[in-house]
Each structure stands twice: as C-alpha cells, then as structure tokens.
Amino acid sequence: MNDFTYHAPTSLDDALAALRGGDGAKLIAGGHSLLPVMKLNLAAPTDLVSLAGVPGLGDITDGGDSVTVGAMCTHADVAGSDVVRARIPALAAMADGIGDAQVRNAGTIGGSVAHNDPAADYPAACVALGATVVTDRREIHADDFFQGMFATALADDEVITAVRFPVAARAAYAKFANPASKYAVAGVMVADGAAGVRVAVTGASGDGVFRVAEMEAALGASFSGEAVAGIAVSSDGMLSDTAAGADYRAHLVTVMAKRAVEACG
Amino acid sequence: MSANGSGIGASVKRKEDNRFLTGRGRYTDDINLPGQLYGHILRSPVAHANIGGIDTSAAEAAPGVHAVFTGKDMEGVGGIPTGWLIHSKDGSPMVEPAHPALALGKVRYVGDCVAIVVAESREQAKEAANLVEVDYQELPAVASIEAAEAEGAAAVFDEASNNVCYDWEVGDRAATDAAFDEATHVVSIDVVNNRLIPNAIEPRAAIANYDPATGDYTLYTTSQNPHLVRLLLGAFVLGLPEHKLRIVAPDVGGGFGSKIPHYAEEAILTWTAGQLGRPVKWTCERIDAFKSDTHGRDHISTARLALDADGTFLGLHVSTKANLGAYLSTFATCVPTYLYGILFAGPYTTPAVYCEVKSFFTNTVPVDALRGAGRPEATYLLERLVEKAAVELGMDRVEIRRKNFIREFPYQTPVALQYDLGDYDATLDLALEASDWAGFEARRAESAARGKCRGIGISTFIEACGIAPSAVVGSLGARAGLYESGSVRVHPTGSVSVFTGTHSHGQGHETTFAQIVSDMLGVDFDAVDVVHGDSAKIPFGMGTYGSRSLAVGGTAIYLAVEKVIEKGKKIAAHLLEAAVEDIEFENGSFTVAGTDRSKSIGEVALTAYVPHNYPEGLEPGLEETAFYDPLNFTFPAGTHIAEVEVDPETGEVDVVAVTGADDVGRVINPMIVAGQLHGGLAHGIGQALLEECLYQEDGQLQTGSYLDYTMPRAADLPSFSINHNTTLCTHNPLGVKGVGEVGSIGVPPAVINAVIDALRPLGVNDMAMPATSQRVWQAIQQAQG
Structure with missing residues (x-):
C-alpha cells in the first residue's frame, strides 16, 4: 500500500474541498471496497477523504x-x-x-x-x-x-x-x-x-x-x-x-x- | 492408573487457552529482537521462466534498504533437501533435482523465491522489492498432471524425463492379476483427489539472528518440528553444527502439515542474518501464503475391485498419478507412496492388493503433507469403490462392508502393514445406531415433500498413525528416525516440568501430557507444565504430524515417568529403611508394601536434591529422559456416516447430519479429542464440498485468495454426533492410537457417497470433489439430458 494523505473533514464543504484538492483523491466511507484494492496496489489514491466526521450523513x-x-x-x-x-x-x-x-x-x-x-x-x-x-x-x-x-x-x-x-x-x-x-x-x-x-x-x-x-x-x-x-x-x-x-x-x-x-x- | 479429576480420561480445560483466549500467546510475529531488519521475499509472478538477469541496483538505493540478495548471492549454499528417498519399480532412485533456496537461473512456480530485500521497515522492504528488475524469459508451463505427462510437455527439470519423479509400486501384481482372473465381478472407478490449500490461521513467519560474538544462530519459525528444521537447515543447507543453531517454534497457530517442511524462507532468513550480522524478520502475507505454503492431495486415480459371486473382495488394483509440484518438499515423496499405497487393505480382508503410483513435477506450489497425508486419498478411493461395488452388485452397502471386514488380529495385510487390533463391527454398529440409519427412508420422504433430495453415505476405514519403527521406515527410504523423546524433571518441591520433542500447534499437548504425568506421579495437574518447541530446551524431537504425538511422544513421556518412579523407589526405600522391592508407588506416595509407612513424591524429590540422607552410589536429582521408538504404527479405525439434503434447483448441498463412531484408542482428554474430531470433520467436509485449488493452464493460481478459495464455515456444518468404541493399542503402554486426522480421512467419501445417494433417483451416478453447487447442478442437467 502506498503512502497517502488522510483527511478528516467535519463538513460537507470541507470534504468537497479536500476531494478537489488532490489529483488522486478518493472518498472513503466504510472502506470495505477501497481498502482491499489499495492493499493489492490496484488503487493508489494520493489522498483519502473520510466522511466519518461529516454530520448528517447517518440518519x-x-x-x-x-x-x-x-x-x-x-x-x-x-x-x-x-x-x-x-x-x-x-x-x-x-x-x-x-x-x-x-x-x-x-x-x-x-x-x-x-x-x-x-x-x-x-x-x-x-x-x-x-x-x-x-x-x-x-x-x-x-x-x-x-x-x-x-x-x-x-x-x-x-x-x-x-x-x-x-x-x-x-x-x-x-x-x-x-x-x-x-x-x-x-x-x-x-x-x-x-x-x-x-x-x-x-x-x-x-x-x-x-x-x-x-x-x-x-x-x-x-x-x-x-x-x-x-x-x-x-x-x-x-x-x-x-x-x-x-x-x-x-x-x-x-x-x-x-x-x-x-x-x- | 487411576482417573482423578484431572487425570487420564478427564475433560480438563486446556492450560494453553488462558494465554490464547486472552491474546497473550507468543507467536513468531510477536517476537521482536533489538536491531532487527525486515526481509521481504520477492516471488516469481510467472510459473516457468529462465531468469535472464536481475537488476537490484534501484532497490538497493531505495530508502531504508540494507541489502538485496538473489540466487547468485546464495550460490554455494546447499539446496533444500528432501526427507524420503523413493525407488521406482525398476529399482532406480527417484529423480531428485536441486532446490536452491533462492531461484538460480530459472523459476518454476508462481511464488518461487527470487530475492530477499532487507530494509529498516516492512513497508520499505516491500516497496523496494517492486524496484527489483527481473528479466523473466517465459517458458511453457505444466500446471497439472495431465499437462506434465502430455507428449512434448515442457520439462520442469531437464533431468526428469517426462516430468516423472518416480514410478513406484507396492503389493503383489501377479497375485492381484490372478485374483481378477478368478473374479465373477469387476467394478472400476476413476477418481480425482482435489488439490487443497492448507490455510493455517497463522501465516508462516520467521525471525533469524546471528551473534558474531559466539557464532550462534537462532531461528524463530512457525514449525511443527523445530529439531527437523535444525537438522535439515544445519546439516544440509548452511553447514552449521547443531550446537551453533537454535530453532524455536513458539506458539504456532495451526499447521495441518503445511508447517512440517523445512522451507526455503527459513534458510534465506538465517543466511541473511549471518551476512548482515543483524536479526532479520519475515512474516508471510496471506496472499503469499496461498502461493507458497505447501499444498495437499492432487491425485488422479483409476482402480478396479475384483469380487466373487457373493460379494467377497478378491483383489484390488490401483493406479495413481500424483502431483508433487515444482520441487520436492520435505515429505512430498512419501505422502503418495508409503502413506498412501499401504492403506489399501482398509478394514477389509482383500487377499491381493496392488498399487502403483507415478509422481510428476509440475509448475505449481510444492505439494506435501496435509492433514491425513495420503490416507484421505486412499480412503476416499477405496470407499467410493466399495460403495460403487454394492450398487453394481445390488448388495446392501453396509452388508458388503461387513462381509469383508477383518476380524482376526493381528492381521497382516498384503500391502506391508500389520494391524494389531480393531473391532470394525463395533464401530459400524455404533454408527448405524447413532445415525438412525434404519430410519433414513422416512427422512428421505420428508425431504422429498419439501422438494429436496436426501441421501445418506457411509465410509468404514482404518488409518495408520504414528509412523514407525525407525528401522523399517529407514529401509523404505526415510532419511530420519521416527522415534520421540520425553524428559520429566521433578523439581525439589515436587512440581514437574515435562519436555517433549513433539510440538503443539492446536493439539493441546500442554494439557494432555500434563494429565498423563499428573495421573502417573500423583501430583496436581497445575503442578505440571509441558515445554516444547525449543531445540535449546528439548533433548531431541521429531515433531508433530501423522497423529503421532500421543502415541509416540506421549509414550516417551510415560517411559520417562516410569524411570522417575523407579529412582524414587530407591530413594524412598532408603528413607523408609526398606528393600526397594518392597516399595509400592501409588497416588503420589511411595509405601512399604503392607504397611502405612510412606513418603510422598514431594519428600522424595526434596531428598533427591538435598541428598543429606541418601542411598550410597545413587546420583542426586530427579530427572529422567526416555527415547521411544515404537514397534509399529497405530491403527485407529471407524465408521463415518453423512446425511445430506440437495436442492435440485440450485445444486446446493446441505450436510444435515454427520455421525462418527471412532476407535482412537484410549482417550486422555475427551474434550480435546472431540475438538480434534470436529476439526478433522470440518476439514474433510471442506474437501468434499467446498475446497479446490485451481490453476490456469499457464500456471497462474486461480484460487489465490478467500474471494475464490472456499474454506468451510460454521454455517456449512451440522452439529456432529461423536461416538467412541475403544480397543487399546497393543504395543504402547497407554493403549493410545491417534485422533488428529480421523475426520479428514474418514468423512469425505461418506459425504460424496451421500450426495450420489441423494441424486441417484435423478440419474446421477458419479460426483467429483468438491461437490460444489455448480458441479451438482451440472450433473443433474447432464443426467436429465
């Protein structure tokens, strides 16, 4: 797995900004699709933008x-x-x-x-x-x-x-x-x-x-x-x-x- | 021997579970040494290629990298040896090609070790490995037995003509041919024994250290037999004397045979540690385990059974082709021969038996022992064939078995083995009763009413465990003895340390062996600890495989305890001022016969270490060692019955009941024995219904992860019915036989016989393992035309 920058935004706007910030940025939610392919080096995002801290998405x-x-x-x-x-x-x-x-x-x-x-x-x-x-x-x-x-x-x-x-x-x-x-x-x-x-x-x-x-x-x-x-x-x-x-x-x-x-x- | 609350026969909770269940086990990957580096093994991505060249310069320049070594660097170091020499029919020795630890000039399977990259961190080593440039000049691959024997097939080794390693036989061919000449009926069968990947829960790992100050090497490794690794690694690969090489196999999370072999990685790590003067650690990732742990089974066989008019077996002829993979792993060569061909009498009186086995090199992972190792393959073939004979002759499938059972012991089979004792009728009757065999038709009708096809299948079998004696196996080509050592150290205040050359990686030896010693010496169970897995602590050992630990290792401990008691009697006699002959030992007390004068084992132990008042000429201390070389194999036997329900729309097979009636000899801990039986049954059901290692024609592993390789899960299994009928082994003092492999040997044919029984009304008469839903559905489609 390659190194990447992990972002933990606390608003949707911040998440969107982080997502637009890097060429190879990817959203991560539960990670159950993305992490397995990253482990196999089939995906190598430069940035991971977590949605875990964004309010209102869990209702x-x-x-x-x-x-x-x-x-x-x-x-x-x-x-x-x-x-x-x-x-x-x-x-x-x-x-x-x-x-x-x-x-x-x-x-x-x-x-x-x-x-x-x-x-x-x-x-x-x-x-x-x-x-x-x-x-x-x-x-x-x-x-x-x-x-x-x-x-x-x-x-x-x-x-x-x-x-x-x-x-x-x-x-x-x-x-x-x-x-x-x-x-x-x-x-x-x-x-x-x-x-x-x-x-x-x-x-x-x-x-x-x-x-x-x-x-x-x-x-x-x-x-x-x-x-x-x-x-x-x-x-x-x-x-x-x-x-x-x-x-x-x-x-x-x-x-x-x-x-x-x-x-x- | 008297059963007490924690003695022989008691279901004592396992000592080792305290650390395992609280996360305090100490596995190889838990061990970290000061200054350690991390090694990453670069593996071949292709099945067969010449190595044009390897450029390591970019990797060597990568951050944190200390060294990159390839096969050329290790040239001159010995190859990985094989433990058993097989001779072909014509008397010629098997083809035994060199197995360099790091590939030299050629790679021969996907997963072959090509280089080790050593760096400050695991991640750095792995990243840098991507920078090693290997010029693979690809060659055609042979990824199956069929491909290996095809005309014009690529050669895995130049010296192995037609990719054949050996063409072996056992039994009297002429007598068997004569039996077929006399036969009224001949029943034939073709079977494939599917290739399996072992999948121990703990991946392999190793950490090697070299101390320049003393010249001592230490290797921590995930092994079932540390002394064997020391012997092979020291004497054959690195040329190190035993006293300079310590092998430690600490807690090991399952082996199932895949941790018997001495692996190339162990040699690479130890050699690398010596080169760098720093500890080097390696932990196999699961994805690499699939393509580097030895695989199991992989046979193609055809067999014929000759019967007279009333169903008596007259002769059996078996021809098998076995896949050994790309190199000869430690016990690869004996698994399809001396652990397979000699099983074909089974529990039956067949007077003439002949088995020939041709083994092939292929561009696949080396194949070696896997739970049962040869005996599941033999039992599957025989019990499928016997079942088919019953169907073709219109006989009851229980009665055809009963009709041919061996009932007089000892029984000399036509294929080398001599069974000491068994009662096959008793286990058969027990299984029929426990499974409600007689009530099956009502259950079949009930399933049919729900649209399901129900079937019942049976397997009656023997196994041969605790392979021995050394002189006999040596004459058959074994390059090691198959005895075991046990030491019993009674400490001054009466607690006991037991040292065994067997290795526990799930078997519960620390509990079972403590029960034996506690029972024999009359000391508290909690006062006995069992030590294993460290060549610096244990006198010697051959390790754990082939269900040998209790029968061979347990007996060595038993004999050591007897020696302790004998010495104790001399000390007690002195203290009690009596003749040694008058001292009796029972329940931890040495007593003058016919009196109430006695000394406890604790008092005697203290005297042995504080010998102020002590027999003249007797050595102080109370510690004894015994080496035990058995007179014979042990012969567990049993009957397994499986009941399945097939969904004809989807082909799904649901195992609804499994009944085992087993004779495993004396049971020391019924709970542990039940656990072993459960695990073996799960393994066997996995082989029968779910597990199958598949290679593409080009040698790429198709089932290289848990996305494609199906392991049995709890939901795939019914609650097992476990039953015992015990006859005691006649040639070891505990009367024990072995239990670790029973399920994987006995149950696969019972499951497949049940699936065929379920589908016979639909016109299906054959079924291959694993009987996956797709395979069952296709068989129904074909039968329905």
Whole structure:
C-alpha cells in the first residue's frame, strides 16, 4: 500500500474541498471496497477523504411514502433500523444478508452504491424499489445512476449524501451467494410498488444491475412464483468464474426470482 | 492408573487457552529482537521462466534498504533437501533435482523465491522489492498432471524425463492379476483427489539472528518440528553444527502439515542474518501464503475391485498419478507412496492388493503433507469403490462392508502393514445406531415433500498413525528416525516440568501430557507444565504430524515417568529403611508394601536434591529422559456416516447430519479429542464440498485468495454426533492410537457417497470433489439430458 494523505473533514464543504484538492483523491466511507484494492496496489489514491466526521450523513428518516437512508449508514444500521424494518422490510433483510457481521458493521450504503460492484446487493434494491440517489448537488434516479460495472453517474468530485427509497407494497430479495466470498452470484430483488412490478438482478451480469422485462410483465399479469419459474434469462454477457459459469448464473437468476416472488407472500 | 479429576480420561480445560483466549500467546510475529531488519521475499509472478538477469541496483538505493540478495548471492549454499528417498519399480532412485533456496537461473512456480530485500521497515522492504528488475524469459508451463505427462510437455527439470519423479509400486501384481482372473465381478472407478490449500490461521513467519560474538544462530519459525528444521537447515543447507543453531517454534497457530517442511524462507532468513550480522524478520502475507505454503492431495486415480459371486473382495488394483509440484518438499515423496499405497487393505480382508503410483513435477506450489497425508486419498478411493461395488452388485452397502471386514488380529495385510487390533463391527454398529440409519427412508420422504433430495453415505476405514519403527521406515527410504523423546524433571518441591520433542500447534499437548504425568506421579495437574518447541530446551524431537504425538511422544513421556518412579523407589526405600522391592508407588506416595509407612513424591524429590540422607552410589536429582521408538504404527479405525439434503434447483448441498463412531484408542482428554474430531470433520467436509485449488493452464493460481478459495464455515456444518468404541493399542503402554486426522480421512467419501445417494433417483451416478453447487447442478442437467 502506498503512502497517502488522510483527511478528516467535519463538513460537507470541507470534504468537497479536500476531494478537489488532490489529483488522486478518493472518498472513503466504510472502506470495505477501497481498502482491499489499495492493499493489492490496484488503487493508489494520493489522498483519502473520510466522511466519518461529516454530520448528517447517518440518519434514517421516515418520509411517509419513502424512507431516506443517510449515505454513511452501515449495512447493520439499515438491517437494524426500526423504520426500515417497518416500512421496507425487504431492504432491511437484504442489508442483513450482506457479507458477514464485520462487513455489515463497517460497510456503508453510500460506499456500496458509489462503488457499484457488479456483485453488490444494494444496486438491485435501488433499481427494484425505484430509489433516488441524493448527492451534494442533485438527485439521480437509480435507473440513471448505475451505468455498468464500477461505473455510475457520479462526477469525480460528487458526494452521495443519502438514498431515498419509495415504500413498496411488497418486496423481497433472494440471493445465491458465492460460497467463498459471499458476494452475490445471482441476487434478485422483486418489488411491487408505485412504479409497478420491478425485477432487478445483481451479481450475474458483467454490466452490473439489470431488470428483466419479461418477468416484470409476467408478474404484472400474475404475481406468483410460477409466473417467472419458466422464464429463462440469456447467459450472454453473464459473468463467469470458478464458482459459477454463465449458464449456471443465468439459471440461478430465474430460481432466485421465483424465490423472491414467493417470499413476497 | 487411576482417573482423578484431572487425570487420564478427564475433560480438563486446556492450560494453553488462558494465554490464547486472552491474546497473550507468543507467536513468531510477536517476537521482536533489538536491531532487527525486515526481509521481504520477492516471488516469481510467472510459473516457468529462465531468469535472464536481475537488476537490484534501484532497490538497493531505495530508502531504508540494507541489502538485496538473489540466487547468485546464495550460490554455494546447499539446496533444500528432501526427507524420503523413493525407488521406482525398476529399482532406480527417484529423480531428485536441486532446490536452491533462492531461484538460480530459472523459476518454476508462481511464488518461487527470487530475492530477499532487507530494509529498516516492512513497508520499505516491500516497496523496494517492486524496484527489483527481473528479466523473466517465459517458458511453457505444466500446471497439472495431465499437462506434465502430455507428449512434448515442457520439462520442469531437464533431468526428469517426462516430468516423472518416480514410478513406484507396492503389493503383489501377479497375485492381484490372478485374483481378477478368478473374479465373477469387476467394478472400476476413476477418481480425482482435489488439490487443497492448507490455510493455517497463522501465516508462516520467521525471525533469524546471528551473534558474531559466539557464532550462534537462532531461528524463530512457525514449525511443527523445530529439531527437523535444525537438522535439515544445519546439516544440509548452511553447514552449521547443531550446537551453533537454535530453532524455536513458539506458539504456532495451526499447521495441518503445511508447517512440517523445512522451507526455503527459513534458510534465506538465517543466511541473511549471518551476512548482515543483524536479526532479520519475515512474516508471510496471506496472499503469499496461498502461493507458497505447501499444498495437499492432487491425485488422479483409476482402480478396479475384483469380487466373487457373493460379494467377497478378491483383489484390488490401483493406479495413481500424483502431483508433487515444482520441487520436492520435505515429505512430498512419501505422502503418495508409503502413506498412501499401504492403506489399501482398509478394514477389509482383500487377499491381493496392488498399487502403483507415478509422481510428476509440475509448475505449481510444492505439494506435501496435509492433514491425513495420503490416507484421505486412499480412503476416499477405496470407499467410493466399495460403495460403487454394492450398487453394481445390488448388495446392501453396509452388508458388503461387513462381509469383508477383518476380524482376526493381528492381521497382516498384503500391502506391508500389520494391524494389531480393531473391532470394525463395533464401530459400524455404533454408527448405524447413532445415525438412525434404519430410519433414513422416512427422512428421505420428508425431504422429498419439501422438494429436496436426501441421501445418506457411509465410509468404514482404518488409518495408520504414528509412523514407525525407525528401522523399517529407514529401509523404505526415510532419511530420519521416527522415534520421540520425553524428559520429566521433578523439581525439589515436587512440581514437574515435562519436555517433549513433539510440538503443539492446536493439539493441546500442554494439557494432555500434563494429565498423563499428573495421573502417573500423583501430583496436581497445575503442578505440571509441558515445554516444547525449543531445540535449546528439548533433548531431541521429531515433531508433530501423522497423529503421532500421543502415541509416540506421549509414550516417551510415560517411559520417562516410569524411570522417575523407579529412582524414587530407591530413594524412598532408603528413607523408609526398606528393600526397594518392597516399595509400592501409588497416588503420589511411595509405601512399604503392607504397611502405612510412606513418603510422598514431594519428600522424595526434596531428598533427591538435598541428598543429606541418601542411598550410597545413587546420583542426586530427579530427572529422567526416555527415547521411544515404537514397534509399529497405530491403527485407529471407524465408521463415518453423512446425511445430506440437495436442492435440485440450485445444486446446493446441505450436510444435515454427520455421525462418527471412532476407535482412537484410549482417550486422555475427551474434550480435546472431540475438538480434534470436529476439526478433522470440518476439514474433510471442506474437501468434499467446498475446497479446490485451481490453476490456469499457464500456471497462474486461480484460487489465490478467500474471494475464490472456499474454506468451510460454521454455517456449512451440522452439529456432529461423536461416538467412541475403544480397543487399546497393543504395543504402547497407554493403549493410545491417534485422533488428529480421523475426520479428514474418514468423512469425505461418506459425504460424496451421500450426495450420489441423494441424486441417484435423478440419474446421477458419479460426483467429483468438491461437490460444489455448480458441479451438482451440472450433473443433474447432464443426467436429465
């Protein structure tokens, strides 16, 4: 790991200033995506700007028809939040299934969303629930935010402050995890909300989170596991590794979709 | 021997846990010496290449750097030796290429040691290593057995034709062929024993020091056998006499075989400390551990079983190819031969057994012992084959085993071993009962109602532990003896220090051995401490592996205690004015037979050290040493039963029950034995379902971190049912056999037999390890066509 300058700003403005101050400056939230690649010398930021001391990023608020989760909320915060559990239990359950206890106690929603790892769980939740990513300067709908593996709509000097989730009538997440890393091999969030039924898949595609229109249409007509059990997704463009080849991943997407629908009750 | 609250047979809490559980253990990386420097080992990023040249100048000029050494600097220093010479079928010795500690001219695997960079700090050494410029002229790599034996394959060593190290055999081939001629049925199987990465929780580390004032070298290292390291490093690599080389293996966080070998890094560090006159410390990072700790298993085998019409085994023929990796690690050559081929009688009366093993060099990490070392490979093959025979002959899979069990002891197998005693029916019956084998079909139906496929699998097995005696293993090619030493020092006021040549790195020796001594001498458990791991403190030792510590090391301690008691009797007889023959020793008291006149062990000890009133001609002091060379291996045996539930939609295998019925000989501490069994079962289930080391064709390690290499977790395992039926080993006084490897030997075939049993209704008749969800799903897809 190379040497770097560590910044601990206490306001969003200071954080933005520090972020703009160095050519190779990076934000750090929980560090669970950034630090591993830094240890392997795959990333070598000159400056790390911590958001830990910036006030107001750790709140979870009930907005009636939505729940807003502060960017610095850890996965454990979301999993344990009374508001989230009451209003969008599928989101709390999803957060409770990320990684292991250590990861959940340090990793944050803002870090996960900004990183957009194709095997992360949050992108599926954001897209299926129709979330809005709130930054220091604007609001970006999830449909526009995630732009392929490790790519998002964020500008280099833009800071996520919160993610706002509309409350869905029913939703559930089913994940098949990589046996070694526990990242999603196929994670499917199904939500039946104001924008209709949405099926969002993470972990499977090299392009990151995607929706399955055919499943959404089928569920719109008949919201049942059976409705999606026979709908195969193409293995073209699916990720392939030692734990799961493209065919197997594509198959698992259908199985997980069915199970998510059934879990919606 | 009488059981007391902390004696033999009691589940005493472990002495060592006080320091481990409070973070006060002293591991190698916890040790810091004044003036120490840090070494970083630069490793080859390619599997096979000629080294055109190495430019170290930029690294040497980097901040904090004291020195950079490469293979050329160490030229003239001895290579890393191998501990066992194997002869091929034709009588020729194995090919034994040189293994320079730092690569010389060529690198042969990703992870091969290329240079050491020594600097003021760990970070400086690591940073400077990036500045070493190595001209790797890449060569085609052979990263698997198949690649190594392919026509026109690249040569890992010029002297190893077709990359073969040896082509070995055991058993009577003609008799086995004749058995197949007579057979009514012949059942065949092809199996792969998956390559594993050991993953001890503590990565390897070493800190070496050289004292110019005395000429003494000290090496602290993560070893299972410090004296073996001293022997190999001193006599073969650096040419140092034993009295100038001290090896300390302090607390060690797990080994599983991967800390048996003498590693190149130990030689590099010690030599470097001598060059610089300052201590040099190295701690392996996890990412380097994956590609430099010795790996385990990696066999491809084909086997045939000959049976008569009623299912009696007539003959067994096994052909195995084994991957030894890029260099011969310390015990690499004996693992697929003398720890493998001689196991093929198993618990069965098969009258003719033949096994041939061809071993290959490849451009992969050296392969050596891993928990079970050869015996899991043999047991897996045999128990898969026996199960398949039952299915093909339409026999009950329990009855085919029972029909062929050995029941008369001692039993001479056709593959060298002589079993002293066992009761295989008893452990089988116990396992069937404890697992509710008879009630399985109801559980299968219940699972089916939930859409799950349930299966049950069995494995009946023996193992051979405490490899010995020295004369026999020497005649088979071992370059070391396999005895053990134990010393017992009774201090003047009656407390006791016990010195053992075995090494504890998770086994709980400090507790188990203290229980034996406490029980025998009648002193408090808390008054006995066990010392191990330091060549300056221990008379000699062969270390810990192959489930040998209690059977061999424990017996040495037992014999030393007997000597102490014998001497104590002479002192007591003098004090009590009685004849030595009339002195009895029990519960810590020397008593004149038939009287109430006695002296305690404490009184006798004090007399031994303050010999004012003392037997004429007897030496003062109360300290005895024994060296014990066993007459034979010990033969633990058992039955393991696994029950699994498969999700046919995803291919996930859930191990829902594991039952072990084991005969491990006398149990000293049931809690520690249960822990050993649990750990072994976890290891075995890991091999069966999760763990697989994979290389790309170009020799790059695909499973080089925990992102891709799956270790078993608690959630992957059921609560184990552990049961014992004990027969005592006939040739050691404690009647002990060994337990550390039982689970990893016995359970993998039980798990795979269970998976196949679950999937047979779907048309699946074979399954490779690890039975990952993807592999199971693919098998179902193929079977369903």
